Amino acid sequence: MGSASKQTGPQSQQKAPKPGSKAANQAERRARIAELRAVEQRRERRNKILTISISSVLILAMAGGASWLALDAKHKQDKKDAAAKAEQQAKADAAKVPIDGVKTFDNLTRNHVTTPVTYPQTPPVGGDHNPIWLNCMGNVYDQPVKNENAVHSLEHGAVWVTYNGKATADDIKKLGDKVKVTPYTMMSPYPDEQGTITLSAWGTQLVVDKADDPRVEQFFTKYVQGPQTQEPGASCSSGTM
């Protein structure tokens, strides 16, 4: 509003009293005031238009900006919701939730040894082991296998299914069929084990009574090459049978 202040100049100059009658002076003074008021009013109109125009542009810009922000935020929220939903679904499907009855064991050693190893768990879930792993590409063994080879397979991410004399022929067949179509699993009898059917992965074990226990499927899904795997990408082939 620099223009407004500049216009006070002429007013000041013309303010100086002139010689003449008092009445003439007063009339002149009123006329000047009226003139100044008219000038002032024109300026006011111009300023009003300017104010309204600038305000309108700013308000429109802000409204537009706010709308864009709101839409963008909604878009991002939609994406986030979709991601959360997908993640939830993945978690539910992947059975990443804990499985009832699963026991875990920490601080297992991983040395290669060619001597027999005494394991604290039956069947073992980890510890020192033979340099050669037991083939675990869905191999179903009908005779007991060596602990030291099997433990090496667990290190590679395999799930080992074992059963004792209480397991029925039907259960053994069901489990065998499942193992045969599941790479990174193996199965063998284990007469000395306490549980009827035992599922073992590295540092992880579950005992069930029947093959159709839903936790069998959950254990396979979660632990076949699962997060307990000590050497992801290691082989289940070309070991020993």
Added chain:
Amino acid sequence: MTGAQADLTAEQSEATDGRAPAGRSRRRLWWPAALAALVALGLGVPALVAGGSPASSTVAAAAAPATDSPEAGFARDMATHHQQAIDMSFIVRDRTQDAAVRTLAFDIINTQANQRGMLMGWLDQWGLTQSTPAKPMAWMGHTYDAHDGSLMPGMATNADLEKLRTLSGRDAEVYYLQLMINHHRGGVEMAQGYVDAAKNDVEKRLAQTMVNGQRAEIDLITGMLAERGAQPLS
């Protein structure tokens, strides 16, 4: 500005004789301040809002496919399919000294083992399991009757692999090449199935290179069989 203000201004000008009036300087300051505030609001608020939300993590999470998607299914099944090609190639390298076959086997071992790592790594990135209760290739509507270790089209049976382990020299080369043609045919079919259904560009590109690479190798292997006086199995 109101009319009353304008009147006041005129009167003041008369009365104060050119001195900078206090009311005037207040008015002069009012406008730039209001403008600055509006501009700051118009620019600053969006900047704050836009800068405040970490968009990158949101996008990455949104890209994670579901466990029953073609993305996850292809990653799991092709990893399994590849593993057998690797196994067969190791076997033949132990059964022959032929440089051409040993080089082909070496190439297949390296390529498919690396691709397995990519496929399994994606599953890890997506927070998905490597294993699934779903039937092999169910994600592409396939119902293959898994038998004796042959879990998917093109895969050899355990008996086939046992036979390969008993052969040596030219016989082992020929049988390996024959098994590998079938294996590649099944692999190309699955990879093409994923290319047709793909929603993930990076994974689609890998699948397309499998289609191209394995098709070319089928021609190569057919030629190698002919050099050994043999043909594909069927």
